[in-house]
Amino acid sequence: MRRTQIGVTMGPTLEISGITKSYRDPVLDHLDLTLDGGVFALLGPNGAGKTTLVSILTTLVRPDSGTAHIAGVDVVRAPREARRLIAATGQETTLDDLLTGRENLVMLGRLLGLARTASRRADELLEQFDLAPAGRRTVATYSGGMRRRLDLAASLITQPAVLFLDEPTTGLDPVSRRRVWDDVRTLAGSGTTVFLTTQTLDEAEALAERIAVMRGGRIVADGTAAELTAAVGGQRLVLLDHDGSEVRGIDTDGTAASLRGAMAQIQDQEKDLRAELRSPTLDDAFTALTQEPLDRQETAA
Ligand SMILES: Nc1ncnc2c1ncn2[C@@H]1O[C@H](COP(=O)(O)OP(=O)(O)O)[C@@H](O)[C@H]1O
Ligand SMILES: [Mg+2]
Known part of the structure; x- marks a missing residue:
């Protein structure tokens, strides 16, 4: 009031x-x-x-x-x-x-x-x-x-x-x-x-x-x-080579289980690469919210 x-x-x-x-x-x-x-x-x-x-x-x-x-x-x-x-x-x-x-x-x-x-x-x-x-x-x-x-x-x-x-x-x-x-x-x-x-x-x-x-x-x-x-989801495990460019990214939902799964996917030849856990930015959220196809949200025109 x-x-x-x-x-x-x-x-x-x-x-x-x-x-x-x-x-x-x-x-x-x-x-x-x-x-x-x-x-x-x-x-x-x-x-x-x-x-x-x-x-x-x-x-x-x-x-x-x-x-x-x-x-x-x-x-x-x-x-x-x-x-x-x-x-x-x-x-x-x-x-x-x-x-x-x-x-x-x-x-x-x-x-x-x-x-x-x-x-x-x-x-x-x-x-x-x-x-x-x-x-x-x-x-x-x-x-x-x-x-x-x-x-x-x-x-x-x-x-x-x-x-x-x-x-x-x-x-x-x-x-x-x-x-x-x-x-x-x-x-x-x-x-x-x-x-x-x-x-x-x-x-x-x-x-x-x-x-x-x-x-x-x-x-x-x-x-x-x-x-x-936070609503766009979890973190992304990225593997970077020595000049910092992304070699591979593995998306997770942020739970410990999915992080463990992502770690398990790292291959032997990738084990010396730098690994970083990245949180989504607001930019990522906006892109996800405005560019993903509208499905159930949209009523038929
Ligand atoms: N007076 C109007 N007559 C017909 N169509 C309109 C009128 N005002 C807005 N629209 C249509 O409604 C939609 C939304 O317009 P608008 O509210 O101006 O959007 P925004 O401000 O987000 O750019 C657009 O497709 C626009 O062409
Ligand atoms: Mg306007």
Whole structure:
């Protein structure tokens, strides 16, 4: 149980149950998810349905079936109320190029009902996102990374229960990408639940304590980076020649019995090679989860 900014005690911050959506083809297939605090990353390739899910949760798209609640509010039945609990930053920003950064924040603050405090909130956010000097210039002069950061600042004008960041660094150069990561870490400390979508494993790993992998309209894995890695299975016994290249690898399930079996498979002419036991990396897990053929998980299209 947690207390939201409107002072009501209720269940999880976000509860998704059986969300289904098809366009020409099925996109979301009875998707379930519960979140309560922290930074969550929904990881999936282009076209996986990430934006569709975010659009449903931010009340822009109606699901075909299923329910989603934000801090106890049904996003389909009470979209206006739900919108007051969330903020979202998409791949396209909603900033006015002709206004300065500060003017954008003040204007949005007034639209959100901050009357006299809008200017003060704008200055706090510009300071927090290291945009104070830039805030005096028109947004038209900003780089892509600065726009993305001003957009992040704008989404925090009033503290939302859930902040949706849909691929917040797609299209940014590596330096701007790191700056946005720093900003996400800053805002993650503010008590808002962050729902992030990303196509890249490194971003999920860098920012989220919980990662869900989406595939075929469903969540096929959900946990910490360590849990996802452990789920792909055991260790691999590798035999290396003197220059460190792998001569042979024997997969095990990590049990003592399978390790013993792997050792027994080492042939006489291999006994002087270096032997190493390697644990799967998160990269291996991601590859296994997203590239293995979908079988029973996928419903017939
Ligand atoms: N408004 C729409 N009309 C028709 N098809 C759509 C629409 N929005 C998304 N889709 C389709 O749904 C699938 C998932 O898209 P999307 O949710 O944008 O994926 P992601 O954000 O993971 O890249 C894609 O095949 C896309 O073409
Ligand atoms: Mg998308």
